[in-house]
Amino acid sequence: MATTTITELVIKDIRFPTSLEKDGSDAMHKNPDYSCPYVILNTDSNLQGHGITFTLGKGNEIVCFAIRLMEKMVVGRKLSDIFGNFGNYWRELTSEDQARWIGPEKGVVHLAVAAIINALWDLWAKMEGKPLWKLLVDMEPEILVSTIDFRYITDALTKEDAIEMLRKMDLGKEQREAEIKATGYPAYITSCGWLGYSDEKITELATAAMSQGYTRFKMKVGADLQDDIRRAKIFRKVIGYDKVWCVDANQKWDVQESIDWMVHLAEYKPLWIEEPTSPDDVLGHAAIAEALKPHGIAVATGEMCQNRVMFKQFFQAKGMDYCQLDSCRLGGVNEILAVILMAAKFGVPVCPHAGGVGLCELVQHLSIFDYIRVSGALENRMTEFADHLHEHFYQPAIVKNGCYQIPSEPGYLVGMKKESMEAYEYPNGKTWQRLFDDGTFSRD
Ligand SMILES: C[C@H](O)[C@@H](O)CC(=O)C(=O)O
Ligand SMILES: [Mg+2]
Numbered sequence: 001m002a003t004t005t006i007t008e009l010v011i012k013d014i015r016f017p018t019s020l021e022k023d024g025s026d027a028m029h030k031n032p033d034y035s036c037p038y039v040i041l042n043t044d045s046n047l048q049g050h051g052i053t054f055t056l057g058k059g060n061e062i063v064c065f066a067i068r069l070m071e072k073m074v075v076g077r078k079l080s081d082i083f084g085n086f087g088n089y090w091r092e093l094t095s096e097d098q099a100r101w102i103g104p105e106k107g108v109v110h111l112a113v114a115a116i117i118n119a120l121w122d123l124w125a126k127m128e129g130k131p132l133w134k135l136l137v138d139m140e141p142e143i144l145v146s147t148i149d150f151r152y153i154t155d156a157l158t159k160e161d162a163i164e165m166l167r168k169m170d171l172g173k174e175q176r177e178a179e180i181k182a183t184g185y186p187a188y189i190t191s192c193g194w195l196g197y198s199d200e201k202i203t204e205l206a207t208a209a210m211s212q213g214y215t216r217f218k219m220k221v222g223a224d225l226q227d228d229i230r231r232a233k234i235f236r237k238v239i240g241y242d243k244v245w246c247v248d249a250n251q252k253w254d255v256q257e258s259i260d261w262m263v264h265l266a267e268y269k270p271l272w273i274e275e276p277t278s279p280d281d282v283l284g285h286a287a288i289a290e291a292l293k294p295h296g297i298a299v300a301t302g303e304m305c306q307n308r309v310m311f312k313q314f315f316q317a318k319g320m321d322y323c324q325l326d327s328c329r330l331g332g333v334n335e336i337l338a339v340i341l342m343a344a345k346f347g348v349p350v351c352p353h354a355g356g357v358g359l360c361e362l363v364q365h366l367s368i369f370d371y372i373r374v375s376g377a378l379e380n381r382m383t384e385f386a387d388h389l390h391e392h393f394y395q396p397a398i399v400k401n402g403c404y405q406i407p408s409e410p411g412y413l414v415g416m417k418k419e420s421m422e423a424y425e426y427p428n429g430k431t432w433q434r435l436f437d438d439g440t441f442s443r444d
Pocket of ligand 1: 023026029032248250303353355356384386
């Protein structure tokens with residue numbers, strides 16, 4: 001590691017035509033094409049780091065461009081310099097004068113940071129020969145917190161608080177690791193309930209998921225109340241009332257509208273309403289959470305919460321009952337660690353978002369780490385699983401009996417198969433060429 005240097009940053013624009021089957025559809029994103037700017041960091045040793053961030057199609061091009069702008073801060077760097085003070089490096093990457101102006105620490109530039117940082121953590125985990133969760137679990141608290149940029153959050157969590165929290169959780173961590181390896185980490189499934197699916201498809205998929213051992217489900221809502229009520233009845237008929245069922249509006253409503261709509265769905269007993277309103281509306285979410293408490297409905301959000309500062313405010317204002325951080329919207333693991341630690345301090349369970357390509361592969365590591373090293377709890381915790389596109393990864397996330405199985409291969413494990421990249425690279429991949437030629441998609 002002492003001398004290993006990054007020699008090249010390769011970027012691939014990978015897109016999947018998931019809109020064709022309405023996979024991933026919700027009230028605000030009716031035709032999503034699950035896509036990822038894919039980064040490969042080559043080094044002068046035989047190590048390669050792979051990382052992604054997530055978009056819905058066209059946005060990929062812009063994020064790929066932003067990643068290219070950051071290349072000069074990555075290529076030529078020694079890994080020992082980066083990992084020796086990863087918090088400083090993260091600040092450098094997020095502080096470049098000109099790119100910072102179009103953030104800061106949010107939007108396109110932050111998605112670009114995520115792809116690079118995710119690839120760096122993949123490199124670090126591979127260097128240590130461990131899956132990412134284990135790399136994090138085994139780190140001394142001082143090393144772990146040295147990767148975090150505490151700027152803007154010290155009023156909620158200091159470096160010293162974080163070290164103390166991690167030290168406390170030393171007790172029992174071996175036992176928790178053994179337990180979670182035996183049981184797996186609780187998952188919930190989203191892919192039975194996309195908005196664009198027919199009633200028949202929902203019935204079929206929810207029935208199949210039940211037979212595979214899932215006990216926790218999510219359904220999309222927010223386009224039409226009568227449709228939501230009908231689909232809620234279908235879900236409850238298939239899964240019964242002893243299973244967990246959540247709903248997700250993907251930011252469709254105003255604050256009062258969220259409350260009114262959810263009161264109509266209350267009899268179907270959703271555990272949470274996810275993203276009822278704008279992802280930036282901290283106080284709006286807090287008002288919804290307060291109003292829905294008597295109805296037994298919690299508020300979940302975070303997949304579009306763009307940085308640790310927003311999470312801090314959500315925690316402080318009681319704007320989220322469940323924290324759905326996203327492995328590709330925050331600036332990679334460094335910032336995610338800050339959010340996981342803050343969530344534990346505020347007593348908010350972390351249930352990461354994973355509806356997208358490659359997200360399940362990534363977030364499983366974060367949840368396993370959270371359990372073993374930070375929260376020590378499984379109560380009220382579950383990690384999303386969307387059953388799409390896993391066949392494109394060399395080491396796909398595996399869910400059995402409704403639980404993520406604990407990965408053991410070294411890395412952050414988002415390595416995509418060579419043939420999949422060749423087929424789905426946009427616009428020249430074989431699949432895209434065919435879809436253009438037969439008129440399914442237009443070339444613009
Ligand atoms: C467009 C995505 O599929 C989105 O609907 C995912 C999401 O909100 C979730 O998984 O939660
Ligand atoms: Mg969601």
